[in-house]
Amino acid sequence: MNLACHCDPSSNGCTALSNDIRACQGRGIKVLLSIGGGSGSYSLTSAKDARQVANYLWNNFLGGQSSSRPLGDAVLDGIDFDIVGGTDQHWDERANALSEFRHQRKVYLSAAPQCPFPDAWMGTAIATGLFDYVWVQFYKNPPCQYSGNSSQLISAWNQWTTIQAGQVFLGLPAAPEAAASGYIPPDVLVSQVLPYIKTSPKYGGVMLWSKFFDNGYSAAIKSDSMCSLHIW
Numbered sequence: 576m577n578l579a580c581h582c583d584p585s586s587n588g589c590t591a592l593s594n595d596i597r598a599c600q601g602r603g604i605k606v607l608l609s610i611g612g613g614s615g616s617y618s619l620t621s622a623k624d625a626r627q628v629a630n631y632l633w634n635n636f637l638g639g640q641s642s643s644r645p646l647g648d649a650v651l652d653g654i655d656f657d658i659v660g661g662t663d664q665h666w667d668e669r670a671n672a673l674s675e676f677r678h679q680r681k682v683y684l685s686a687a688p689q690c691p692f693p694d695a696w697m698g699t700a701i702a703t704g705l706f707d708y709v710w711v712q713f714y715k716n717p718p719c720q721y722s723g724n725s726s727q728l729i730s731a732w733n734q735w736t737t738i739q740a741g742q743v744f745l746g747l748p749a750a751p752e753a754a755a756s757g758y759i760p761p762d763v764l765v766s767q768v769l770p771y772i773k774t775s776p777k778y779g780g781v782m783l784w785s786k787f788f789d790n791g792y793s794a795a796i797k798s799d800s801m802c803s804l805h806i807w
Contacts, residue, residue, distance in 0.1 A: 576645060577612070590647030597649055607685060608636050609655040618661035625665040629672035638680035653683025653707070658696040666700035674705045683707045687746065687782075690719035692734040704739030710782035711735050712746040714757025721759045725768050732772060742779025745772055753788035761795035769799055 582589040596606050610632075611617060619625045633639040636651045654673055658666055676682050685708040686701055688694030694701065701709060711732075713720045719731035735743050747764070748754035759768060764781075772778055781800045783789055 584645040587645075589645050593647035593649035596646065596651070600652070605652040605683060606649075607653045607655045607683060608632070608651050609657050609687075611657040611659060613659050616661065619665035619669060622665060622668045625669035626672045629669050629676075632673065633676050633682075637682060638676065650680075652681075653685065656684070656686040656697055656700060656706075658686075658700075659689070661696070663696045663699060666697055667703050670700045670703050670705045685710065687712060690714075690716045690728075690731045690735070690746075692719070692731060701738055701740065707741040708744060708779060709735070709738065709740045709742070710744035710746045712784070714746065714748045714754040714784070717756060720757035721763075721768065722756075725771070728768065729771055732775070736775045736777045738777075740777065743775070743777045744779045744782040745769075746782040746784065748788065749783040749785060749792045750788040750790065753784055761792055764796055765799045769796075 576584045576589070578584065578589060578592075582592060599606055619628065630639075632654055634641040635644050636646060637653075638650055656666060656670070670684055673682050673684060684706045686694075686697050686706050687710050688697050688701065690711050690713045700706075713728055713731070717727075719727055721728045732743075732745070745768075748758045751758045781796060783793055
């Protein structure tokens with residue numbers, strides 16, 4: 576687990592976050608555990624493996640029971656799929672396995688695909704139609720990101736809004752140094768991009784990478800982004 580050095584899960588030091596998690600949830604903020612990321616090596620080897628991982632997540636972070644819950648007795652709202660390596664196999668089966676727990680408690684599923692459509696790693700999983708939120712990363716991908724004008728981004732956005740998902744978010748870097756490319760100045764986002772993006776009934780809001788780099792960007796766009804603002 577990477578909790579940005581806030582606590583050490585190996586020494587049971589992250590259980591103190593339980594009250595913080597509940598405080599956020601008490602204000603209507605959903606708290607999800609993100610799986611994957613851009614570093615390390617990970618994959619699922621079979622449908623059985625996918626189900627075992629889903630069961631582990633349910634029992635240790637969601638509504639199940641375990642004697643070794645890293646975040647204590649707080650119950651997270653769901654799981655985020657941030658798959659950017661390994662293989663594209665069995666992520667759909669893990670999504671299905673997690674969704675089966677909905678009979679006991681709603682498990683929110685989200686995904687953070689790259690903007691080339693369909694996503695190379697999670698295309699099959701997203702195609703299940705089980706995802707509540709899809710925050711598409713419109714950065715570090717020149718063919719489908721903002722590059723002085725919004726035509727490529729809007730073309731890719733139109734493809735992403737055809738998916739079966741609850742809401743689709745516009746994922747952007749919160750500062751030029753947050754990503755290698757794809758940064759949109761907030762005034763340009765508000766005047767040139769959001770007026771079109773927001774016309775889609777699937778528009779959920781803006782996702783920013785990341786909180787570390789957010790030195791005023793979210794405040795500058797919050798009133799114009801209308802729906803949710805998701806900051807990693």
